[in-house]
Amino acid sequence: xxxxxxxxxxxxxxxxxxxxxxxxxxxxxxxxxxxxxxxxxxxxxxxxxxxxxxxxxxxxxxxxxxxxxxxxxxxxxxxxxxxxxxxxxxxxxxxxxxxxxxxxxxxxxxxxxxxxxxxxxxxxxxxxxxxxxxxxxxxxxxxxxxxxxxxxxxxxxxxxxxxxxxxxxxxxxxxxxxxxxxxxxxxxxxxxxxxxxxxxxxxxxxxxxxxxxxxxxxxxxxxxxxxxxxxxxxxxxxxxxxxxxxxxxxxxxxxx
Amino acid sequence: xxxxxxxxxxxxxxxxxxxxxxxxxxxxxxxxxxxxxxxxxxxxxxxxxxxxxxxxxxxxxxxxxxxxxxxxxxxxxxxxxxxxxxxxxxxxxxxxxxxxxxxxxxxxxxxxxxxxxxxxxxxxxxxxxxxxxxxxxxxxxxxxxxxxxxxxxxxxxxxxxxxxxxxxxxxxxxxxxxxxxxxxxxxxxxxxxxxxxxxxxxxxxxxxxxxxxxxxxxxxxxxxxxxxxxxxxxxxxxxxxxxxxxxxxxxxxxxxxxxxxxxxxxxxxxxxxxxxxxxxxxxxxxxxxxxxxxxxxxxxxxxxxxxxxxxxxxxxxxxxxxxxxxxxxxxxxxx
Numbered sequence: 001x002x003x004x005x006x007x008x009x010x011x012x013x014x015x016x017x018x019x020x021x022x023x024x025x026x027x028x029x030x031x032x033x034x035x036x037x038x039x040x041x042x043x044x045x046x047x048x049x050x051x052x053x054x055x056x057x058x059x060x061x062x063x064x065x066x067x068x069x070x071x072x073x074x075x076x077x078x079x080x081x082x083x084x085x086x087x088x089x090x091x092x093x094x095x096x097x098x099x100x101x102x103x104x105x106x107x108x109x110x111x112x113x114x115x116x117x118x119x120x121x122x123x124x125x126x127x128x129x130x131x132x133x134x135x136x137x138x139x140x141x142x143x144x145x146x147x148x149x150x151x152x153x154x155x156x157x158x159x160x161x162x163x164x165x166x167x168x169x170x171x172x173x174x175x176x177x178x179x180x181x182x183x184x185x186x187x188x189x190x191x192x193x194x195x196x197x198x199x200x201x202x203x204x205x206x207x208x209x210x211x212x213x214x215x216x217x218x219x220x221x222x223x224x225x226x227x228x229x230x231x232x233x234x235x236x237x238x239x240x241x242x243x244x245x246x247x248x249x250x251x252x253x254x255x256x
Numbered sequence: 257x258x259x260x261x262x263x264x265x266x267x268x269x270x271x272x273x274x275x276x277x278x279x280x281x282x283x284x285x286x287x288x289x290x291x292x293x294x295x296x297x298x299x300x301x302x303x304x305x306x307x308x309x310x311x312x313x314x315x316x317x318x319x320x321x322x323x324x325x326x327x328x329x330x331x332x333x334x335x336x337x338x339x340x341x342x343x344x345x346x347x348x349x350x351x352x353x354x355x356x357x358x359x360x361x362x363x364x365x366x367x368x369x370x371x372x373x374x375x376x377x378x379x380x381x382x383x384x385x386x387x388x389x390x391x392x393x394x395x396x397x398x399x400x401x402x403x404x405x406x407x408x409x410x411x412x413x414x415x416x417x418x419x420x421x422x423x424x425x426x427x428x429x430x431x432x433x434x435x436x437x438x439x440x441x442x443x444x445x446x447x448x449x450x451x452x453x454x455x456x457x458x459x460x461x462x463x464x465x466x467x468x469x470x471x472x473x474x475x476x477x478x479x480x481x482x483x484x485x486x487x488x489x490x491x492x493x494x495x496x497x498x499x500x501x502x503x504x505x506x507x508x509x510x511x512x513x514x515x516x517x518x519x520x521x522x523x524x525x526x527x528x529x530x531x532x533x534x535x536x537x538x539x540x541x542x543x544x545x546x547x548x549x550x551x552x553x554x555x556x557x558x559x560x561x562x563x564x565x566x567x568x569x570x571x572x573x574x575x576x577x578x579x580x581x582x583x584x585x586x587x588x589x590x591x
Contacts, residue, residue: 003362006362007360010356010359010360011360014345014348014352014356017347017348017352018345018347018348021347021348021388022347088343088344088345088346089339089341089342089343089344090343090344090345092309092339092343093343093357093360093404094360095308095309096307096308096309096332096335096337097332097357097360097361098329098332098333098360098361098362099360255309256309256310256311
């Protein structure tokens, strides 16, 4: 057990060195959420005047969604890193060393989580400068960042499934975008539930992203809504079980 | 007890390709043993089964008496492996790559750093140690990759085409380094498609073709098995074919002569201890009034051994790894 923790730490450390050394890895998944933040906060600024819109300010409503979007985007980098390791012959190097197979996946996803923490903090900083106020203060910010990172890690399992099954970085990215966008817009990320059409309201209730966005939104705007927080943690855990079961199976298949 | 014992190993890939068709061989501790064969012969498949990266369809393989399929974890601690395609992290420095491999093999940080420092000296990368591996030339990458396989100090290393893609100078340097390693008691199992390499490095080798071992022995033994040296007589062009036949008869009649072969204008004969008979052959040719354009004496090479046992010349091909898509970073060119 202790041995396995050591392996994971070594692999995590190696991924983090890469992230620091190739900063594009850090900013790659940050550009698009930042652009969305700047665009949506202007284009949809007047949405908050709609009758029934539950928040006074669209920006306050939007920020948690942008943090969730960042986590999703970043998660899909995970599989691309896996493909790079396969192509560079590094996966083989890991596989011939006497480490637990699962450590490779865990080390990767933990470094994804670490990257998401940094990225979420960047979004929070930009949001603060734009005038967003965080109701739960610094403690709330810490929880926001951790929730986003955990959700991103669960989502990264999905990215690794695609990566391991296709062995193709391009496909991993394209499929990531194809999955992320509908799932994102079919949630309450950009429109409150009360303003969604009835059928979408039902769909969004089955969408894991809705739960993470609602929890983050509560922490930014309303205070410590423990119900929403535990709900998002439960949904994240459930998602993680599904994606990691899949990723482990895909991993076994890929390494023969 | 042999260090490596392989018995009736078969590998059939999904899709029905029979990469290994029941090979058996042994490698003794301290040996340098080689698989010589063309691309697609099954060399890499065999090595990947031995280092636990691939499962055999049937048959057994043991290292140090440990079954590779039953206890892969034990095998991984004991052996080193440098693949045909180099495995380096381009974003890490040479030193970091070495330390990473050692740490993954459970070597403590300080000890890993110490070993990396020592090995970087040996492979002459000390000056480039703090540069990213992505900036290294082909020869440097090869050396670093080999060093990675040595960081946990295995007594047995598997090298899959250790010099493919290297220029002659780097190839020679690698041979010297591998020779030194073997002198220190490290058993080396290598594959190669270069005849000179097998000749230079291997104590024993097996020629492998289409998933089967066609012949096995020491380089000298295999060459001697051909029937000794080769004497070739070339007659001037334009001479009648009848002259070629007479030349062949004359050479076949030399005491101890083996098989003869006639080509367009020349005849070759296998002859043990040919140097001692050369003078008398010249006298006999002269006495028979056979005009000689060229007289050659050759010690047989593994090339001829290969030709004899597989019926074809060894074709050397370089296989490229499928190109990396979307990485788009030309600066990380592999040299």
